[in-house]
Amino acid sequence: MKDNIMLDLRNIHKSFFIGTPNEFEVLHGLNFTVKEGEFVSIVGQSGSGKSTLMNIIGALDRPTAGEYNLDGVDIEKAKDNELSALRNKKIGFVFQTYNLIARTSALKNVELPMMYAGMGRSERAERARELLAEVDMTDRMMHKPDELSGGQKQRVAIARAMANDPAIILADEPTGALDSSTGRMIMDIFHKLHEEHGKTIVLITHSPELSMETERIITLKDGTIIGESTGNWQGLKAKEGE
Amino acid sequence: MLFSENILVALAGLKANKMRSLLTMLGIIIGIASVITIKTIGNTMTQFINEKMQSMGANNIQVGIMQKEGKKDLFYGRESDTYVRPMTDDDLISPDMLKSFREKFKDEVTYVVLSEYVTDGNYQKSEIVQGDRTAKVSVVGYNEDSFKFNKTKILGGRAFLKRDYDEAKRVCLLSDRAVERLYDGNMDEAIGKPIEVTVDGTYYTYYVVGVYEYVEQSLSLTGSNSPNPVTDLQIPYSTARNENHNQNKGYSYFNVVTAVGVDNNSFSKEMRDYFNVNFYSRNDAYDVIVLTASSMMEEFNSIIGMVETGLTVIAAISLLVGGIGVMNIMLVSITERTKEIGTRKALGATNFSIRLQFITEAVVICIIGGIIGIFLGVGLGTVIMKFVNQTAVISPDSILLAVGFSMVIGTFFGYYPANKAAKLNPIDALRYE
Numbered sequence: 001m002k003d004n005i006m007l008d009l010r011n012i013h014k015s016f017f018i019g020t021p022n023e024f025e026v027l028h029g030l031n032f033t034v035k036e037g038e039f040v041s042i043v044g045q046s047g048s049g050k051s052t053l054m055n056i057i058g059a060l061d062r063p064t065a066g067e068y069n070l071d072g073v074d075i076e077k078a079k080d081n082e083l084s085a086l087r088n089k090k091i092g093f094v095f096q097t098y099n100l101i102a103r104t105s106a107l108k109n110v111e112l113p114m115m116y117a118g119m120g121r122s123e124r125a126e127r128a129r130e131l132l133a134e135v136d137m138t139d140r141m142m143h144k145p146d147e148l149s150g151g152q153k154q155r156v157a158i159a160r161a162m163a164n165d166p167a168i169i170l171a172d173e174p175t176g177a178l179d180s181s182t183g184r185m186i187m188d189i190f191h192k193l194h195e196e197h198g199k200t201i202v203l204i205t206h207s208p209e210l211s212m213e214t215e216r217i218i219t220l221k222d223g224t225i226i227g228e229s230t231g232n233w234q235g236l237k238a239k240e241g242e
Numbered sequence: 243m244l245f246s247e248n249i250l251v252a253l254a255g256l257k258a259n260k261m262r263s264l265l266t267m268l269g270i271i272i273g274i275a276s277v278i279t280i281k282t283i284g285n286t287m288t289q290f291i292n293e294k295m296q297s298m299g300a301n302n303i304q305v306g307i308m309q310k311e312g313k314k315d316l317f318y319g320r321e322s323d324t325y326v327r328p329m330t331d332d333d334l335i336s337p338d339m340l341k342s343f344r345e346k347f348k349d350e351v352t353y354v355v356l357s358e359y360v361t362d363g364n365y366q367k368s369e370i371v372q373g374d375r376t377a378k379v380s381v382v383g384y385n386e387d388s389f390k391f392n393k394t395k396i397l398g399g400r401a402f403l404k405r406d407y408d409e410a411k412r413v414c415l416l417s418d419r420a421v422e423r424l425y426d427g428n429m430d431e432a433i434g435k436p437i438e439v440t441v442d443g444t445y446y447t448y449y450v451v452g453v454y455e456y457v458e459q460s461l462s463l464t465g466s467n468s469p470n471p472v473t474d475l476q477i478p479y480s481t482a483r484n485e486n487h488n489q490n491k492g493y494s495y496f497n498v499v500t501a502v503g504v505d506n507n508s509f510s511k512e513m514r515d516y517f518n519v520n521f522y523s524r525n526d527a528y529d530v531i532v533l534t535a536s537s538m539m540e541e542f543n544s545i546i547g548m549v550e551t552g553l554t555v556i557a558a559i560s561l562l563v564g565g566i567g568v569m570n571i572m573l574v575s576i577t578e579r580t581k582e583i584g585t586r587k588a589l590g591a592t593n594f595s596i597r598l599q600f601i602t603e604a605v606v607i608c609i610i611g612g613i614i615g616i617f618l619g620v621g622l623g624t625v626i627m628k629f630v631n632q633t634a635v636i637s638p639d640s641i642l643l644a645v646g647f648s649m650v651i652g653t654f655f656g657y658y659p660a661n662k663a664a665k666l667n668p669i670d671a672l673r674y675e
Contacts (some may be wrong), residue, residue, distance in 0.1 A: 088590020116590040
């Protein structure tokens with residue numbers, strides 16, 4: 001199953017129209033694939049187009065030109081409601097700023113994607129509990145986001161991303177707002193999801209250091225892929241162990 | 243499922259911003275409360291008046307003089323849009339006319355009730371002063387028929403005699419309430435003695451011949467709570483006419499009590515035509531009109547209905563303002579929660595579910611406001627009616643209407659903000675800080 005292609009992007013262009021006729025192309029024909037179970041990072045400085053790419057991968061936006069196939073579905077042809085369903089079932093978002101819904105408990109936050117998927121109340125509550133246990137948040141699952149620390153919030157967000165067992169987890173600078181030890185803990189969770197659960201993970205980051213932890217690194221510059229390399233997670237882990 | 247979830251989310255949102263929610267609801271609360279209060283008062287008044295009108299007796303017809311040629315009036319059946327000339331003594335119903343009327347309709351008419359207040363026209367206070375004690379009274383002359391019709395009960399002394407009426411004797415009947423105040427209830431001290439009463443500053447003296455039992459005025463909304471009611475100092479009708487220097491004049495109005503079995507609606511018209519054909523056909527300005535209890539009831543109900551509708555429309559304006567307040571706060575709330583909307587969309591919320599969420603929120607605000615308003619309105623209506631000793635009549639339809647209306651307001655004023663939220667671009671919404 002390792003060869004099953006999860007993401008297939010072909011000749012992706014994305015332009016913005018800052019008032020006609022000022023067309024501004026951000027992505028200039030990107031080609032890459034991500035296989036099932038891969039842990040890939042997309043690295044680039046700010047302005048490299050990685051946020052735009054993330055929006056396209058996350059089905060939040062459509063490419064101006066090119067083909068994007070996500071787990072067998074052609075994104076560029078999908079209607080708004082189909083995109084919603086796609087985001088709901090196939091993508092698990094983890095944001096830099098957590099984006100938990102204020103005023104509702106961690107548990108309810110994790111339930112949210114399942115609610116939009118139409119899952120029954122008791123079923124989704126049970127699954128949300130399991131997912132929170134997975135990220136070690138059982139004790140604090142009835143707490144509201146403003147009662148949680150940054151690391152705890154991000155753990156809830158990861159549990160939420162896992163809710164509908166998505167095809168990929170799309171993490172946008174997940175450690176960007178955290179101190180290094182908390183960031184380490186979050187990265188460990190991603191490794192655990194990858195290694196133990198075989199999850200496909202796409203990590204978007206500006207940090208080459210962080211990208212070294214992934215299996216494959218796609219480097220983006222000025223809207224073009226300038227290089228692909230392999231990460232060295234095993235090596236780093238071994239070094240740490242010494 | 244999604245719906246109940248939305249209600250919970252909405253409630254949590256309201257709880258988080260208690261002050262703001264309350265202020266937002268205030269418009270709805272005030273609007274609904276006013277509508278319910280007005281409806282409650284209107285219903286109570288209508289019921290009260292209808293009951294009283296019925297108890298006044300359906301066999302009572304009022305006869306009066308009114309200017310001819312006018313538009314229909316709500317109250318007296320006619321309204322003069324052009325003023326012809328003032329009423330003179332020649333326009334009144336003369337004693338001769340009345341006499342021939344009674345002869346003509348002796349089978350149909352049981353009583354012709356005549357009464358007249360002793361006054362110089364100002365209706366200022368009249369009172370009996372007896373040493374350091376006073377009793378407020380109205381000095382009223384009643385004819386023999388009124389005495390019978392009112393079924394006045396004599397508690398002590400005697401009623402008026404025929405010659406009291408015929409000779410316009412200066413005799414009077416005191417109410418038991420007045421005797422209570424003036425003589426501590428000792429009737430013997432009152433009866434057979436002269437009593438002095440001031441009416442608009444003029445002193446009159448009458449001999450007390452008897453004491454009658456005071457009966458509540460049937461059309462008094464305030465009921466019996468006054469410890470010192472103004473009671474009638476009854477004198478013969480002829481005496482009152484003398485006091486007012488009206489002894490040779492006709493009557494501007496009187497009441498006719500018909501016999502059992504007479505159809506008042508057709509008889510009142512027959513009566514009116516009798517007067518107008520025989521006595522008023524040559525009068526250039528005035529003629530006779532009649533008013534029955536049922537026609538009065540209809541007029542009262544339509545007046546109350548109109549006042550009620552007018553006030554309700556005004557109250558509805560505050561509902562409209564309240565609705566705009568809800569819309570305003572929803573727009574604020576959506577701007578504040580742009581990022582939440584973006585997140586929800588990223589997690590798979592469709593435009594429909596976002597729209598539903600915010601409409602639900604607006605409806606929840608309006609319904610809670612509406613329910614508070616209903617309680618407030620019912621309470622206010624009950625308290626106001628308590629002041630006038632009435633049991634408030636609360637109509638369930640006005641409550642249902644209020645709830646329904648607040649739902650409609652919520653949906654209507656919630657739709658635009660909710661739609662705005664639903665149409666947000668998820669990327670822009672997520673990026674919003």
